[in-house]
Amino acid sequence: MVPLGSGIVAVNPKVASVSDTISVDIKGYNTHFQEAGSSIKAWLKIDTLKLISCATSVSVANDQSITAKFHVPSIKLSKNDYLFADVVVNDSKDGNVMLDEAIRITNKSDDTLAAMSSSAASSNCIDDIKNTKATYLHFPYRSILYESIRNLYFHVPMWFTMMLIITISLVYSIKYLRTFNLNDDIIAVEASKVGIFFGVLGLITGSIWARFTWGAWWVNDVKVNGAAVTLLIYFAYLILRNSIDDEQKRARIAAVYSIIAFTMLVLFLIIFPRMNDSLHPGNGGNPGFNKYDLDSSMRMVFYPAVIGWCLLGMWILNIRIRMNRITKYFFEK
Amino acid sequence: MIKKIILSLTFILALIINISAQPMNSASGLEQTMVSGGKIYVAIAVLSVILVGIFFYLFSIDAKLRKLEDKAKQD
Numbered sequence: 001m002v003p004l005g006s007g008i009v010a011v012n013p014k015v016a017s018v019s020d021t022i023s024v025d026i027k028g029y030n031t032h033f034q035e036a037g038s039s040i041k042a043w044l045k046i047d048t049l050k051l052i053s054c055a056t057s058v059s060v061a062n063d064q065s066i067t068a069k070f071h072v073p074s075i076k077l078s079k080n081d082y083l084f085a086d087v088v089v090n091d092s093k094d095g096n097v098m099l100d101e102a103i104r105i106t107n108k109s110d111d112t113l114a115a116m117s118s119s120a121a122s123s124n125c126i127d128d129i130k131n132t133k134a135t136y137l138h139f140p141y142r143s144i145l146y147e148s149i150r151n152l153y154f155h156v157p158m159w160f161t162m163m164l165i166i167t168i169s170l171v172y173s174i175k176y177l178r179t180f181n182l183n184d185d186i187i188a189v190e191a192s193k194v195g196i197f198f199g200v201l202g203l204i205t206g207s208i209w210a211r212f213t214w215g216a217w218w219v220n221d222v223k224v225n226g227a228a229v230t231l232l233i234y235f236a237y238l239i240l241r242n243s244i245d246d247e248q249k250r251a252r253i254a255a256v257y258s259i260i261a262f263t264m265l266v267l268f269l270i271i272f273p274r275m276n277d278s279l280h281p282g283n284g285g286n287p288g289f290n291k292y293d294l295d296s297s298m299r300m301v302f303y304p305a306v307i308g309w310c311l312l313g314m315w316i317l318n319i320r321i322r323m324n325r326i327t328k329y330f331f332e333k
Numbered sequence: 334m335i336k337k338i339i340l341s342l343t344f345i346l347a348l349i350i351n352i353s354a355q356p357m358n359s360a361s362g363l364e365q366t367m368v369s370g371g372k373i374y375v376a377i378a379v380l381s382v383i384l385v386g387i388f389f390y391l392f393s394i395d396a397k398l399r400k401l402e403d404k405a406k407q408d
Contacts, residue, residue, distance in 0.1 A: 146373075148379075154380050209375060312387075316390070333408070
């Protein structure tokens, strides 16, 4: 199994004062501190001031935790003001790992602006942050997601498969309206059914994923609600079909409805999510996974996974179409 | 068949309501399990749902095919 990349889960303490010397316990995830040994460097980084302060000493407790000593720079801060500092750790095996806004820097008193002692900087202290990458293949580490980032290979392809199969349904609905061949109608209805099945799987898996990352089974998100509405529209398609007895009439009305349903699908799943901000990745003007969400190590698995799930969907669709034809054959006999 | 589906749906619904009725902030047993191991159990839960769903669907197709087979034997 490809491991997750490393990252920093937590630091302690989370608050420090200017000009202090602090000893920070850094807790890593999937890090190899012990293996990296003396190559570990740590920095405090204050982005707003473009200030970097390096650790004067780093001691390794185990693979997942180190203790680093920092001198918090002397910054001019009024009494109730504060700044955030990121903690960056670099080692030869994991490359750079970072925790954003890890430590809040406050001011104890109004007038403190002690000069930083020059002896603080020891010889192994580098003022520039090294920027190296991990030496092993890994999936991106994201806080909140952690290992559940692997759901990308399961949850997302469900929707890809659903889109593909629903598109097949649309194509055969149009084809039916041109030829009035009931064989096309069979393909259209079975494709809708299989498409709905994959859509329902996508909703359930999305709900589970949301619960343990966003914190709720259902969030009022454009894309999530849009997906639910789309499925309801396609449920209505099946109900509409069942309510008409005459075969040709049923097929014709269903085909027209299917075209309308597909335009709604495009609206709800493709257009609206891009017009609104949402928690869901791939929204708010950003058409898909960007480079921060999906790096090359994940693409390597993701694209084959999409093809695989789509083929599975097509196979199920194929079986259902053949079964429907046989049923019809018996029914006519 | 429809009765079976309705029954299983009610069961799943009851399960979900039962799970979501747990207080959100206090770390319940489920929450703790799912979040442990870097949330790897979330991925496992998602994969299991998909596998169970697909197997369920395939079994229902199998049952329908068996009915057709029986009918073919009768004719």
